Amino acid sequence: MSKMTLKTEGDTHVVITRRFAAPPEALYRAHTEPALIQKWMLGPEGWTMPVCINELRPGGKFRYEWVNGKGIGFYVTGEFVELVPFSRLVHVERMHLPDVTPDNHIETTFAADGAGTLMTMRMTLPDAASRKAMLSTGMEHGMEASYVRLETLI
Amino acid sequence: MTRLDATFSALADPTRRAILARLATGEVTVMELAQPFAMTQPAISRHLKVLEGAGLIVRRVDGTKRPCRLAPAGIDAVEQWLGMLRQTLTKNYERLDGVLAAMSQEQGDKQP
Numbered sequence: 001m002s003k004m005t006l007k008t009e010g011d012t013h014v015v016i017t018r019r020f021a022a023p024p025e026a027l028y029r030a031h032t033e034p035a036l037i038q039k040w041m042l043g044p045e046g047w048t049m050p051v052c053i054n055e056l057r058p059g060g061k062f063r064y065e066w067v068n069g070k071g072i073g074f075y076v077t078g079e080f081v082e083l084v085p086f087s088r089l090v091h092v093e094r095m096h097l098p099d100v101t102p103d104n105h106i107e108t109t110f111a112a113d114g115a116g117t118l119m120t121m122r123m124t125l126p127d128a129a130s131r132k133a134m135l136s137t138g139m140e141h142g143m144e145a146s147y148v149r150l151e152t153l154i
Numbered sequence: 155m156t157r158l159d160a161t162f163s164a165l166a167d168p169t170r171r172a173i174l175a176r177l178a179t180g181e182v183t184v185m186e187l188a189q190p191f192a193m194t195q196p197a198i199s200r201h202l203k204v205l206e207g208a209g210l211i212v213r214r215v216d217g218t219k220r221p222c223r224l225a226p227a228g229i230d231a232v233e234q235w236l237g238m239l240r241q242t243l244t245k246n247y248e249r250l251d252g253v254l255a256a257m258s259q260e261q262g263d264k265q266p
Contacts, residue, residue: 004247006240014236018247022254030253040249043242072166097165 014123024110024117028086031108032056042066051075058082062091086110102126161238164208169193170201174224177211181223 004018020027030036034052042049047068054062060080067073078093089108095101105124110117164170173187188198202222205211213222 004240004244006236006243008236014239016243018243020247020251020254022258026254026257030250030257036253036257039253040246042246042249044245070163072163 012125014125016121016123018119019113020117020119021115022117023115024112025086027110027117027119028089031089032083037064044068046070054080056080056083062093081105161208161210164204164210167201167204170205173198173201173205174210177222177224181221183219183221185219187222 004016006014006016009015030040032054034054038049038052041064043066047066049064049066051063051065053064054060058080061077062080063075063077065073065075074095074097076093076095078091080089080091082088082090087110090106092103092105094103102125107122107124109120111120169191172191176182176187176190184195184198184202187202188195191198202211202213206213206222210225211222212225213220
């Protein structure tokens with residue numbers, strides 16, 4: 001019933017499926033209403049989402065912020081592309097760690113499946129080369145700042 | 155601690171980020187690392203242990219030395235990202251099951 005599948009498709013796609021006991025409408029609400037999102041979209045144990053802002057319309061922006069209570073945090077920003085209650089959501093998001101990650105284009109569908117729902121999430125990432133280039137650029141920036149701090153200490 | 159948490163915690167420390175930057179130029183031993191950082195070898199070793207636990211560096215055995223280098227990027231970075239994604243989503247959806255159950259309970263309560 002609750003088993004999740006996660007598989008890659010080509011170089012740039014990741015497809016995730018998961019079955020839920022609730023109907024599509026409940027799934028759609030849990031993915032769009034901030035008060036509900038803040039209850040489950042939290043990642044590892046110990047993290048909370050103090051900021052959850054979203055403008056639910058095509059072109060609307062969102063910003064989700066996470067903290068772990070140990071002074072570490074990051075946030076995600078993005079835009080909605082398409083919202084079809086209660087079956088389909090399309091959005092683009094990027095993480096700020098604080099260096100920004102490549103845009104992740106995500107299509108989420110909720111299909112009635114018996115008394116429950118089959119959710120399918122299809123992520124499309126930039127090509128492998130640009131992703132790698134961006135990741136290494138981000139890392140260099142962070143490291144340079146550390147070097148500067150370190151030099152003032154030594 | 156999960157991988158995602160371990161990675162963020164590992165990268166949050168300026169000394170560990172500086173160690174990673176030093177390793178970007180190639181493999182080094184603990185002794186070589188300790189000199190520019192003006193730190194004791196045990197202190198450096200503790201930082202390396204954190205970085206190794208987060209999967210950011212790898213170490214090999216060379217006699218009594220254990221030189222370290224950056225974990226291979228590229229394919230590995232994608233694999234790591236997928237691993238973190240899987241862990242995060244598994245945890246999130248378990249929580250979501252609970253939220254959905256509570257929503258259906260509320261719905262039931264409202265009806266006569």
